[in-house]
Amino acid sequence: MQKKQVKIDQDEFDLMAKKLRFLEESNNALVTIQDKLERLSHFQPEMVLSYDINHILETWLAKLRELVKTEACSVFLVDQQGIEFVHEISKPEELSPIIQREVEAQINLGTFGRAINDGVPSCVSAEVFGKESNRPLSIMIAPLSNLERTIGAVVIVFEEDKDFIRQQTLRLLYILTDFFSLSLENAYLFNDLKSSYFDTIKAITNSVEARDPYTRGHSDRVGRIAKAIAEELGWDKTKIELIDWGGMLHDVGKIGVYDAILNKPGMLTDEEYDNMKSHPSIGAQIVEGISFLEPVIPYILEHHERFDGRGYPRGMAGEDISIKGRLLAVADTFDAMTSDRPYRKALGKEDALKEILRNAGTQFDPDMVRGFEKAYLAGKVI
Numbered sequence: 422m423q424k425k426q427v428k429i430d431q432d433e434f435d436l437m438a439k440k441l442r443f444l445e446e447s448n449n450a451l452v453t454i455q456d457k458l459e460r461l462s463h464f465q466p467e468m469v470l471s472y473d474i475n476h477i478l479e480t481w482l483a484k485l486r487e488l489v490k491t492e493a494c495s496v497f498l499v500d501q502q503g504i505e506f507v508h509e510i511s512k513p514e515e516l517s518p519i520i521q522r523e524v525e526a527q528i529n530l531g532t533f534g535r536a537i538n539d540g541v542p543s544c545v546s547a548e549v550f551g552k553e554s555n556r557p558l559s560i561m562i563a564p565l566s567n568l569e570r571t572i573g574a575v576v577i578v579f580e581e582d583k584d585f586i587r588q589q590t591l592r593l594l595y596i597l598t599d600f601f602s603l604s605l606e607n608a609y610l611f612n613d614l615k616s617s618y619f620d621t622i623k624a625i626t627n628s629v630e631a632r633d634p635y636t637r638g639h640s641d642r643v644g645r646i647a648k649a650i651a652e653e654l655g656w657d658k659t660k661i662e663l664i665d666w667g668g669m670l671h672d673v674g675k676i677g678v679y680d681a682i683l684n685k686p687g688m689l690t691d692e693e694y695d696n697m698k699s700h701p702s703i704g705a706q707i708v709e710g711i712s713f714l715e716p717v718i719p720y721i722l723e724h725h726e727r728f729d730g731r732g733y734p735r736g737m738a739g740e741d742i743s744i745k746g747r748l749l750a751v752a753d754t755f756d757a758m759t760s761d762r763p764y765r766k767a768l769g770k771e772d773a774l775k776e777i778l779r780n781a782g783t784q785f786d787p788d789m790v791r792g793f794e795k796a797y798l799a800g801k802v803i
Contacts, residue, residue: 481601482512491579495520498573523549536562565602633683644668646752649801654792667720674704686763698733719743729783747786751793
C-alpha cells in the first residue's frame with residue numbers, strides 16, 4: 422500500500438515538473454519577445470522615415486533575421502503594371518533560387534494567392550524547402566499592403582517549434598511585417614510625391630528654356646553630366662539623386678532675364694551682362710522658403726562662381742564655394758561649350774574637354790576636373 426502511494430506521488434511530481442518546465446519555457450519565450458519588441462521600437466521610427474526602397478528592403482530583412490530565427494527571407498514587389506510579383510531580394514542571397522521555387526509551388530497550390538487576396542499573413546508547410554532539407558519547415562506569406570493597394574509580399578521560411586513558442590514567433594512576424602509594410606508605403610508615397618514635384622519643376626524649366634531655343638535640354642544634360650562626375654568621385658546615392666533637382670533648377674533664375682538679352686546674337690553690353698549675371702541670385706530667391714528644395718540652392722546660386730574668385734554673383738573662391746557649386750560649374754560649362762549659341766557655334770567635345778582641363782585650378786576645382794575627365798573617358802559624358 423505504501424509503495425502505491427509513493428508511485429502516485431512520483432507521477433504527480435513528474436506532472437508538476439513538466440508543467441513547471443513548460444511555464445519556464447513560456448516565460449522565457451515571453452521575455453525574449455518583449456526584448457525583441459523593445460529593440461524593434463527603437464528601430465521602427467527610423468525606417469518609417471526612410472524613403473530609399475533598397476535601403477528599407479536590406480535593413481528590414483536584416484532586422485527580421487536578427488529578431489526571428491529564419492531559414493530565409495525574401496521580398497517580392499508588384500511590378501509597375503500591378504500584375505506580377507517580382508523577386509526583389511533574398512537573405513541569404515544564395516537561397517534566392519530555392520525560395521523562388523518555393524513561391525512558385527505555393528502559387529500553384531493557391532496559398533500565395535489566398536494570402537494576397539485575404540490581405541492577412543498565411544502560414545503553411547514549406548514544399549520545396551521541406552523536401553530539400555528533410556526538416557519540418559514552415560513558410561509565412563505576408564502581404565505588404567495598405568487599404569488602397571498591395572505593394573508586394575514578404576516570404577519567410579522558418580523551422581517549426583513548440584506550439585506555444587511558435588504562436589509567439591508568428592505574432593512577432595505579424596508585427597514585423599506590419600511595420601515593414603508601413604515603411605514601404607511611406608517610401609512609395611514620398612517617391613510618388615517627389616515625382617509629381619519633379620514633373621512640375623521640369624515643366625517650369627522647359628518653359629524657361631523655351632524662351633531660348635539654343636538652350637533647350639540644357640538643364641537635363643547638365644544634370645546627367647554632373648551625376649556622372651559625382652559617381653566617379655564616389656558621392657553617395659542620396660547626394661547623387663539630389664543632382665537631378667539641382668541640374669533641373671540651376672538656370673530657373675533666367676525667368677528674370679530679358680528675352681532680348683537671352684537671344685542676343687552679339688556681345689552683351691555691361692548693363693546687359695549685369696542683368697544676365699543676376700540669374701543665379703534670382704533663382705535662389707525663387708527656391709528659398711521651399712524647405713525640401715533648400716539643399717539644391719548651392720547648385721543654383723554658385724554654378725557660375727570660379728575657383729580663382731573671379732566668378733559671380735558673389736566672387737567666392739576655392740573651397741568657400743560649396744562642392745555642389747564646384748561640381749555644377751564644370752558640367753554647366755562643358756554643355757554650354759558643346760551647344761550652339763546665338764553668338765557662336767558649338768565646340769567639339771574633344772576641344773571642350775581640353776578647355777576644361779586647361780582651366781583646372783583657375784575656373785574649376787581640380788578635383789572636379791579629374792572626376793569629369795574620368796567620366797568622359799569612361800563614356801559617361803554624352
